[in-house]
Amino acid sequence: MTFEEAKKKLEQYGQEHVLKYYDSLTDAEKENLITQIDETDFSVLSNISTFGKAEGRGQFAPLAAMELSEIEEKKDHFYEIGMKALEEGKAAALLLAGGMGTRLGSDAPKGTYDIGITRPVYIFQRQIENLLEVVSGCKQYPRLFIMTSEKNNDATVAFLTEHEFFGYPKERIAFFKQDMAPACDDNGKVYMEEKGRIATSPNGNAGWYQSLVKAGLDKVIADEKIEWINVFAVDNVLQRILDPVFIGATLEAAVSVGAKVVRKAAPDEKVGTICLEDGKPSIVEYYELSEEMMNEKNEKGDPAYNFGVILNYLFHLPELTEFAQKGTMLHVVRKKIPYMNEQGEFIKPESENGFKFEQLVLDMIHQLTSCLPYEVVREREFAPIKNKTGIDSVESARELCKKNGIEL
Ligand code: UTP
Numbered sequence: 001m002t003f004e005e006a007k008k009k010l011e012q013y014g015q016e017h018v019l020k021y022y023d024s025l026t027d028a029e030k031e032n033l034i035t036q037i038d039e040t041d042f043s044v045l046s047n048i049s050t051f052g053k054a055e056g057r058g059q060f061a062p063l064a065a066m067e068l069s070e071i072e073e074k075k076d077h078f079y080e081i082g083m084k085a086l087e088e089g090k091a092a093a094l095l096l097a098g099g100m101g102t103r104l105g106s107d108a109p110k111g112t113y114d115i116g117i118t119r120p121v122y123i124f125q126r127q128i129e130n131l132l133e134v135v136s137g138c139k140q141y142p143r144l145f146i147m148t149s150e151k152n153n154d155a156t157v158a159f160l161t162e163h164e165f166f167g168y169p170k171e172r173i174a175f176f177k178q179d180m181a182p183a184c185d186d187n188g189k190v191y192m193e194e195k196g197r198i199a200t201s202p203n204g205n206a207g208w209y210q211s212l213v214k215a216g217l218d219k220v221i222a223d224e225k226i227e228w229i230n231v232f233a234v235d236n237v238l239q240r241i242l243d244p245v246f247i248g249a250t251l252e253a254a255v256s257v258g259a260k261v262v263r264k265a266a267p268d269e270k271v272g273t274i275c276l277e278d279g280k281p282s283i284v285e286y287y288e289l290s291e292e293m294m295n296e297k298n299e300k301g302d303p304a305y306n307f308g309v310i311l312n313y314l315f316h317l318p319e320l321t322e323f324a325q326k327g328t329m330l331h332v333v334r335k336k337i338p339y340m341n342e343q344g345e346f347i348k349p350e351s352e353n354g355f356k357f358e359q360l361v362l363d364m365i366h367q368l369t370s371c372l373p374y375e376v377v378r379e380r381e382f383a384p385i386k387n388k389t390g391i392d393s394v395e396s397a398r399e400l401c402k403k404n405g406i407e408l
Helices: 004-011 029-040 042-050 068-087 123-134 153-162 205-214 218-223 244-253 291-295 322-324 359-366 394-403
Strands: 090-097 144-148 173-177 180-182 192-194 200-202 227-231 255-261 274-279 281-286 307-316 330-335 353-360 371-375
Touching: 004 029, 004 042, 042 180, 042 330, 042 353, 068 090, 068 371, 090 205, 144 153, 144 205, 153 173, 173 205, 205 218, 205 281, 205 353, 205 359, 227 244, 244 255, 244 307, 244 371, 274 307, 281 359, 291 359, 291 394, 307 359
Parallel strands: 090 144, 090 227, 144 173, 255 371
Antiparallel strands: 180 200, 227 307, 255 307, 274 281, 330 353
């Protein structure tokens, strides 16, 4: 792209300020900025007008989960099926580690955060230990894909290398970077993070398939005949990954995706609830649940919308629809965005000052035909770290780790 073309593109979207300091940049900086302008999709910025407006939703209906009692009954059978798939290399794990973890308030990648008390226990370490424990009976190490972003890739790779991947064989791990989206102020003007650089942020966790393909890793998937991918969040330090029983149950149910779910603590608990929407699997947010839905009961007399998702899904790759592969609807989220002000000073805001644009994995679920919600014991498998203190925090996760006999 030439300077003139870049200028024209910016004018089209009302973003001419991006070139304010162009003349003072070095040649290399000029080139980088033009490339960034070329690669940035500014059309997403018009979505800020949808912020806070409820998206039109379809007709909701309950979706029954496979509950603990049934899983317990068929455990050995499911284990056998799941372990066979693992031994045949048909299932891989995919760690979503591209997020910024802003709520935790550390600049380093979230996985490098130390939750230990008497010894270092890093979030990444917990994930790899969880994985190693689950697949310990397996003859081969499953593939582990790790999604990072431009912002945290180098720090993530360096950290894991330094810690020798916490015992996971390096040759079974593949990193890839997700795409970025511009971040803007309340008026839809993109922020600059430097004189020659537009402020961008990772474009959400639903871009994993597209970015995997962009990185050429679809070749690995095809070569190794991987059919199932267990996508999981970095911050749940207790979850079981590539759990053979979960794999077996999902394979036997012959669904497009298996979703680990936990029984909700209360009908109005602030978690996404798994359900059907217009006959397809979906996730309804807690604020979208009507009074009537909260009170509805199933044939057992339990709440009909009783299970919350924990961002641990087993996707059947051949069934990912084209739309699910490309990413899904865009969410406009309000966040704290570090930026360079009019005076050219770098500002780290104390409160939310603009918008970021993200695609979410939960929207991918609605693009699929069928889903098996699979219940897990909350106290054993759900300890997300979003904040430093309070709900879903380092504190609450430490408590849960202790309860599960994990020495910190
Ligand atoms: P969260 O929604 O909790 O976002 O991510 P976050 O960025 O980690 O934290 P906050 O909201 O800024 O405090 C859930 C999971 O999705 C991953 C995260 O790394 C985490 O594992 N994620 C999120 C990505 O991989 N990419 C993204 O763009 C966003």
